[in-house]
Amino acid sequence: MKYIKTSLKALNGLLWLLLAVVAMVLWGCGSPSGKPGAGGIAISFDDHFIKEWYELRPLFHKYNAKATFFITCPDSLNAEEVSMLKQLEKEGHEIGFHGTVHAKSTELMAAGGPKGYIEAELETGLRHMNAAGFKPTSYAHPGGNHNDRVDSVLLAKGFTVLRDVAISRRKYKGFQFYAWPPRWMNAIYYPFDGAQQVDALMIDYDEVTGEEVAEAIQEAKENGTAVMVFGHEPLYSAPQNGKYGFNVSFLAAVLREAHKQRLKFYTMSELPKTR
Template identity: 30%
Template sequence: MATRRCFLFCCFMLIFTACTHVKQQGGIVFSFDDDYIDEWHEFKNVFSEHGIKATFFISNPQSLDSLKVLKLKDLQNDNHEIACHGYNHLNCLDYSDSIDIYIKKEITLAINSLKNKGFNVVSFAYPYGESTSYIDSVLLSYFTFLRKATYNIHNTNIDAYDEIYVSSSSTRVCNAMGIDCNYAISLENLEKAIQRAVNNNEILVLYAHKINNSGEDYTISPEYLKKAFQLCNKYKIQSLRMKDISVFPF
């Protein structure tokens, strides 16, 4: 009897240890910039079919008509995040010496415009993707998360770019890799980036713009995006919004 109890106890401890050491499978943020709401909304069923939650960074919110606002709210109701991309899509580096003017012209107007339309935003993506540490420090008074951009100029394996990965829930400023067609990120390249996030339990942050088949700059094809989502499902990586970074179990 004692031997049997010892055996059962050992089995219990093995199972308990295994359960408490299950490794998280990393995370991925798909974000989309500007105001291509019709295209994003048209793709909403594809997001849902693959369990993808996106973050939509809205610029020029003052120009949104009532139908686009309704479509944004529909996306929000599907658990996507609505975030801020500025009032007039201004480059913050043009205001490095006059940050108060930038805040007044680009930030507070955008926040208030989105709020008046029913969106309380906590994340911001810099138009043109650049900033300074000082500007970051100022904008963190207005937002919880800030997103910059990284460009893959030399066709490098993008898993080599440490700055597009988040490895701590305390992170408030991160970069994202553009995956529009003009950045020429192959699906094989993207798969390697996803594998790194899974293996290291990191969050990979990506961004794109318009979803269509035109092949123009700053567009991403529906087929590429579907295959990217399928890769996420293949590796069981967790789909996250920007605002989920702080609660992800690293």
């Protein structure tokens, strides 16, 4: 996950600011150059909000958009949900994998090694996915938690693209730690270089503005890259009772702008295949 992981209690506001500057320098700024004419957008959704995603189909149809749906806890898939996912797949969307138990991969790896990690987080869920008729080739890290060891196991298991999390702003106790313009976050732009480890910008409620996403879309168009964004549950008002997700009207604005700019909609697995 692309934000600084450290002890909040041990740092004062000034040190947070200094760390943010360092992160920005290390992260880099500005969109990379991609493939001329290939500018696009790759939208994905995480977790298990299948019925809610399915209800977005008219919106996808309106803008001829396609997306990738990363499924977690596939052992709980019922017949109706499987049918919905198959219809989404039939319409050009991709069904990816988001883990069996949605646990911290690094902790599973540390506790049980590659074998334990595979048994706990991969094999059981993939068995249920396969039984339902899905063979995912893209993987979204639960909580953005992973390391090189985890990635190497996932790639060895046949996943062709691994998606991480990028966040443009971070708050702590109401204090704005940083707000980094998405147009400068080079990690969220795919340059069509065959890379298998990628990052997507979170568009959940209050994470990014419509203007910022519009600028990111323009950046992708101008540089021939694909901007990658993702969210969780579709919401129709501000989140309540601990819910997290994106406002459907916000997603509509993103799709409308991408369509207006004539960007191509990519699924996650299509990105490393496009040269």
